[in-house]
Amino acid sequence: MPSPLSEKQIVDIGKSNKRKYILEKFSARLFLFCALLSVISLLLIIGFVFYKGAHPFIAEGYSFIDFIFGMDWVPSEGKFGIFPMIVASIFATFGALIIGVPIGLFTAIFLAEIAPKTIAKLISPAVQLLAGIPSVLYGVFGLAIIVPFLQNNLGLAKGQSLLAVIIVLAIMMLPTIVTVAETAIRAVPKTYREGSLALGASQIGTIFKVVVPAAKSGIMAAIVLGLGRAIGETMAVILVAGNSLILPTSLTDSVRPLTTNIALEMGYAFGTHQEMLFATGIVLFSFILLLNFVLAKIGSKGGK
């Protein structure tokens, strides 16, 4: 018969159990705290950017309407209008979408559905790698090749233009769109294709009528990610935009989107000028929220 535990041993077990329970409780709290840090960070970011950016309109009597629709940005004279920049940002982003999305999607469809296996195996990882290349390098390439190309072929005085920005952003969003959309298309169950083909549909018909609609939410996610990359891009855009403060009326105008305005002037701005750059940040922020919201709506509607 095994000897029963002595009293001392029982106390020891009780103690070590107690320690375990305390540790368990403590660690659960610690994990919760870590998870809450993301929430805290988000609140801090929104709080600080909005506090700084709203200050001139609340405390210094600047008009928010004049800020949004104002045509002139002359910080030394206290004129802060960002309408040309808003227009530049919108044109640049949508221009890049118009070029980048179809090419990116078609490439993704090609890689997932049509390409011979050996080719797809070669290209897919390469495109994935390119999604990770620092965006600055796209700007360097744009300045070295695209800008002179536009300058010479369109007879411009200066190749740095809205068109250059659009091309660079379209190229930059390609790898993101291709990678995400390809994953989405590959995730469509094989039976969908087989069912459609069995009904006598052609391969191309199956792809566009069955596979692509089935992958819609993933494709939307790809577009949103590409869009986010385009509208938020800063350093690559500075290099090719020309940064003039005029309202763009043609593709060949030199432009200054919202992001570049912040990066160009943050270094030396102070006081109201600096706060106005934060206000520019708020406008950019709102744009991204709005676009994500709209695209999410489109995506969920199409899904039904």
Next chain:
Amino acid sequence: MLRGLLWFSAFLTVAVLVIIVGYIFYKGFRLINFDFIFGDYSPVGHGGIWPMIVTTIYTIVISLLIATPIGILSAVYLQEYAKQGRLVRMIRFATESLTGIPSIIYGLFGAVFFVTTLKLGMSIIAASLTLTIIVLPVIIRTTEEALKTVPPAYREGSLALGTTKLQTLYKVILPSAMPGILSGIILSMGRIVGESAAIFLTAGTVAAMPDSIFSSARTLTVHSYLVTQESGDIELAAAVGIVLIVIILVLNLSATFISKKLNKADY
């Protein structure tokens, strides 16, 4: 017709990307040598880029030292501890929103919070703290995905042996999820290396070897940007670009390798 269009698009994508990488290598490879990589920076000529490499390494190490534990533990909370509800939805919403914020906004925040309010000044530490927030959602998401792949039987088996939840976590769950977590960390290194706007506004542009993490300095991406913008020295920018591309390539390959290798070893 459509089939042709698909082939053409794919060809165009590949051609454009090959041209970009090819151009960067073609333009920059003449500058790549031992002195360029390991030499000190000098404003005359093309200068060495060792200070920028060191700065880049500093930012990677510091931000990952902070972001990795926080990110992993957050994911553990979300996957293993939390009851689904308001709180979890709020945390997920926050991490998703953080992913969507453009880096220039992070830069603005870093400039007012870390640089000014916390009085860190334009410095490597201010940039690293900003980068911590940028990569946090990446680490949380990849860790969550990795935790999801651990079969529930592992947890049940371990708990049935009388272990506590915490013991199960660090003896069973985390080791099985390790490959996924590691490749997530490596991917966030790539994100840090490629970041420019946020660093530009928080670490400044001083082109010298940083004395400490409290000095202002420039990373490789910022250097590449500045030499293009200020002096139009495309050759130098491309040479820095080659170094960046090689770093990204190595990181990607090791992420793939680790997840493959460890997965095989595990099961």
